[in-house]
Amino acid sequence: MSELYVPKHIGSQAFQRNNIIHKHSPTWVKLLLPNAVAMIDSTYIYIEKSWNFNNQKRRYCQHKADNLVKMMAIMLLDGKWFNMYGPYYSDGYNNDELIWNTLSDDNVEIHENKYLFAQRQQLHATFATNDMFIGDRGFSRCKGKWSLYTPDSICKGEKQLSTAKANQTRCITRVRNAIERGFGRLKQWKFIDSVVNTEFLPIISVIMKILCAVDNAYFSELVEDNDDALTNAKVIISNLQMENDVISLEANAIGWRKANTNDISTIIPSYDDNDIKKFCGEYSIRIAHAYLGHIQQQWTTYIHHDFPSTIKITNIVSRYKTTANPKKHIVWIRFGQNKHNDTASYCTCKSGLRTAGGTCSHVTAALIALKHWKNNEKIPSFYTTAAALFTNVLDCTAYKRTNKNRKISTDDDETIRNIENQTSSSDESENEESSNEESENEESTDEESTSDELTNDELTNEASEDNTNNEYAKKDQYDLRKRLRTV
Structure with a gap:
């Protein structure tokens, strides 16, 4: 199969x-991305x-x-597999960027693996230099022969x-x-959907090529080229340069007041699911149905005069966000007169400024909810089976919160006891300090009286010594005069 069947289909x-x-390039795809010829991505086995x-x-x-x-x-752009390359290791030296650089770089002349060199030669022989490929954000920094369309990052x-x-x-x-x-x-094939035995590694590339060939030969195309898709693409192109003025008008205004269902029912036009x-x-609606399960978290509506x-x-x-205080988004929807043809919206999420290709899932969820509120209908429960599957799954959140509250109360009690102990110890220390001060005052008084007594005695002794010295001086002077007279 690998020698005869596979080359006919990939x-x-x-x-x-x-x-x-x-x-193999649908018209509407070429309208959106003119130079694109194929899509690239990697998958895991x-x-x-x-x-x-x-x-x-x-x-x-x-x-x-x-x-x-x-x-x-x-x-290819119509959903047909062109080829499958690999297998590659999955460490940091074999990420999407480096794998594509190895395949697309013109300067790489020497390859350790002859099979890798043959893959590169086949790829360069098929596509021209001005062709562009479509990739995800993992390919945004690739440097090689071909340019890439990749989503922008914040x-x-x-x-x-x-x-x-x-x-x-x-x-x-x-x-x-x-x-x-x-x-x-x-991956609906059980071989690659489960864990593969290492004994199949030498032929895993051949098996993947066979599966891609079977997919091209017997399965329907993943991308349809019809009038509806072309019409939607033209609408997207016409709105590409349109600026979102809701952020500069409604989103910056103050004075919004809460509104109930009766207040907003006159604003909402009539529209249906189509x-x-x-x-x-379609994909935005799928995500919006899951978001409608968060309505119990108190969505609030406002209007402005x-x-x-x-x-x-x-x-x-x-x-x-899974934290106790998750991030919450705000949506503004400006309705027009002709259903959704002239409706504008803005959301605080990452893609909330988009004006082409549909709205974000938050705006879509709001539109679905408003439709039911206008008709006084209960919003149906979506994905009930997915919710029912987790009925028997246990949750320790309540236990953790109880322990956390108990710990907080225990910590508070300990803090109060510590404060009381500190207060009592401070009172005792103050009493000790006051008693020490009194004793020190008494001692200082005794010392002062003693020093006063000592000072008086010293003065008396000094005075007596001075008198004695004066008497000796007078006697010496008398003896000296007597000797002079005798001479």
Whole structure:
């Protein structure tokens, strides 16, 4: 199969460059990303632990915390697999960026592996220099022969993508999701969905190529090229340069007041689920259904007298935060007269400034909730099966909180006791200090009286000594006069 069947369905023999551009590139994709020819990404295949320690260390992925090898895949824009390269080790020297640099760099002339050199030669022979590939953020710093379309990231110090970056990222993700769905379809095969025995490592590349060939031959295309997709792409292109003015008007205004269902029902126009799907996108609706489970966390609606067609909704809990005080988003929705054709919105999330390609899932969840509130309907429960699966899963959160509160109360009691002990000890020390001061005062008084007595005695002695000295001096003077007279 690898010699006869596989070359007919994947590889450079099955797909020539002209054939790729004209037959395997949907019109709407070329409209969004003009120079794109294919998508690239890697997938993981879990393997057993090896007794060779050197290989074991190189096959252990710290990102997935497991033993695995990586396969680099190239998919055409219509969802057909072009080829599968690998397997590669999964350590830090074999990330997506370095693998693609090895395959695409023109300056790499020497390869330790002849098979790797053959893969590179096949890739360079098929695609031209001006062709562009679509990748995820892991390929954003790649340097090689071909340029890449990659989603933008938030720069340091920023909280949101700009409108232009958010719109461009939406164009890329709208196309790139096909390769992720392709990996999901490949992993329906039990061989690569489970842990692979290390004995299959020498032929794992051949097996993956066979599976890709079977997928191309017998499965439906992952990307459809129809009029609806082309119409949606044209709408996205027309909105790429549109600025989001909701952030500069409604989002910066003060004076919003809380509103109930009766207050907002007159603002909300009539629309159905199909309108939401066209305006927001299918994937956004799936995420929004999960967000609607957070309504019990007190969503609050507001209205403003200066913006009669705008509704503000707060306390939309982010799904990425699991702390006791998670991040919450705020949504502003400005409704128009013609359902969603002239509706504008802004959200405080990372992609909240987007004006092309649908809204973020927070705005979508708000639109679904508002539709039910307008009609006085109860919001249905979504993903009830997913919630029911965790019914018997135990949770120690209550125990942890109880212990935490108990510890806090114990710490408070100890603090109070310490304060009381410090207060009593300070009182005792003050009493001791006062008694010591009194004794010191008494001692000082005795010392002063004693010193006074000593001073008087000393003065008396000094006076007597002075008198004696004076008498001796007078006697000496008398004797001297007497001797002079005799002479």
